[in-house]
Amino acid sequence: RKEVEQDPGPFNVPEGATVAFNCTYSNSASQSFFWYRQDCRKEPKLLMSVYSSGNEDGRFTAQLNRASQYISLLIRDSKLSDSATYLCVVNRAPRTGGFKTIFGAGTRLFVKA
Amino acid sequence: DTEVTQTPKHLVMGMTNKKSLKCEQHMGHRAMYWYKQKAKKPPELMFVYSYEKLSINESVPSRFSPECPNSSLLNLHLHALQPEDSALYLCASSQDQGFGTRTWQFFGPGTRLTVL
Numbered sequence: 558r559k560e561v562e563q564d565p566g567p568f569n570v571p572e573g574a575t576v577a578f579n580c581t582y583s584n585s586a587s588q589s590f591f592w593y594r595q596d597c598r599k600e601p602k603l604l605m606s607v608y609s610s611g612n613e614d615g616r617f618t619a620q621l622n623r624a625s626q627y628i629s630l631l632i633r634d635s636k637l638s639d640s641a642t643y644l645c646v647v648n649r650a651p652r653t654g655g656f657k658t659i660f661g662a663g664t665r666l667f668v669k670a
Numbered sequence: 671d672t673e674v675t676q677t678p679k680h681l682v683m684g685m686t687n688k689k690s691l692k693c694e695q696h697m698g699h700r701a702m703y704w705y706k707q708k709a710k711k712p713p714e715l716m717f718v719y720s721y722e723k724l725s726i727n728e729s730v731p732s733r734f735s736p737e738c739p740n741s742s743l744l745n746l747h748l749h750a751l752q753p754e755d756s757a758l759y760l761c762a763s764s765q766d767q768g769f770g771t772r773t774w775q776f777f778g779p780g781t782r783l784t785v786l
Contacts, residue, residue, distance in 0.1 A: 589773050600760055600777035601713065644712055648773050656767040657726060658703070658775070660712035 560584055560659050563645050567665035574635045578664050580628040580645030587649040590621055592630045594641040595663065601644055604630075635668045642666070674778035676761050682784045685751060691781045693744040693761030701767045702744040703775060704736060705760040713760055719744060720767045751785045758782050 563580045570576050578592075590607040605612065607619040607628055618631040628645055645661035674695045683689050693702065701720045705713035718726035719738040733755075735747040744761055762775040 591774055600779050602777065603774050606774055651726075656701075656718065656720075656773060657728075658715050658718075658773075660714075663712050 558583060559662070561645055561647050561661040563643075563661035564664045565662075567667055569667045569669065570635055572635055572637060572668055572670055574668075575631065575633050576635055576666065577632075578630040578643050578645070578666075580630075580661055582626050582628070582645075582647045582659075584647075584649055585626065587626075587647045589648040590628050591646040591648075592617075592619060592628075593644040593646055593660075595644060596641050601660075604643070632666075635666075637668050637670060640666055640668045674761055674763055674776050676759075676778035676781050678781055679779065680782045680784075682786065683748065683751065684786050685753075687751075688747070688749045690748065691746040691759055691761075691783075693746075693778055694742055695763040695776070695778075696742055697763065697765075697776065698741075699763035699765055699776070700741060701764045701773075702738065703762040703764075704734075704744065704746050705762065706755075707758045707760055707780070717746075718767070725767065748783075751783075753785050756784045 561582050592604040593601040594604045595601040605614050605619050607621045611620045616633045620629045642663040642665050644663045647659050648656050677692045703718050704716040707713045716730045717736040722738045733750045737745040758780045760780045761778040764773050764775045
């Protein structure tokens with residue numbers, strides 16, 4: 558089982574739809590959580606950090622449930638420009654020190670006119 | 671300056687060549703990272719430098735050798751690579767390796783490496 562698992566996708570949605578991505582992590586020592594987006598042949602870019610209380614940034618809402626080890630991303634009123642791969646990212650501190658960053662496999666989103 | 675730069679953008683090398691990838695940031699970040707990304711796969715962490723010291727080495731083969739000459743620069747020295755090492759190599763930086771939002775990473779555009 559992978560340490561960070563995401564919906565396999567792809568998701569194909571019409572413009573204006575609401576779409577939800579789910580992510581689970583297996584290591585309870587995980588400490589910080591993020592959603593990144595990656596466009597084709599580009600580098601990943603931070604979309605938003607995920608806080609325990611949940612957070613919203615315009616059309617995007619992220620939630621974290623530490624008890625269930627579950628992270629979600631909701632996109633409302635999808636735009637064509639939202640088409641990308643969405644990566645769930647978890648940081649944890651291994652016993653050997655430092656921080657490890659683990660990426661989920663990503664969920665591809667296609668928004669169509 | 672809020673970006674991470676990487677050179678070269680593309681690199682083609684033979685299995686006997688020695689080459690280096692370079693990464694630079696001027697955001698005052700004290701943690702820098704190397705990732706490898708194959709097509710349609712997520713980035714895989716290779717190395718982490720924290721305050722110019724190697725803090726994470728994800729059991730990467732010795733044909734990849736990282737170097738952090740100062741807090742703004744990160745190099746990846748390549749020697750005797752195999753064709754399966756062909757991938758996009760991404761550099762990233764973060765404020766440090768503390769908790770929470772300080773650990774989110776800025777990525778460079780990557781170096782697309784082809785090993786013949």
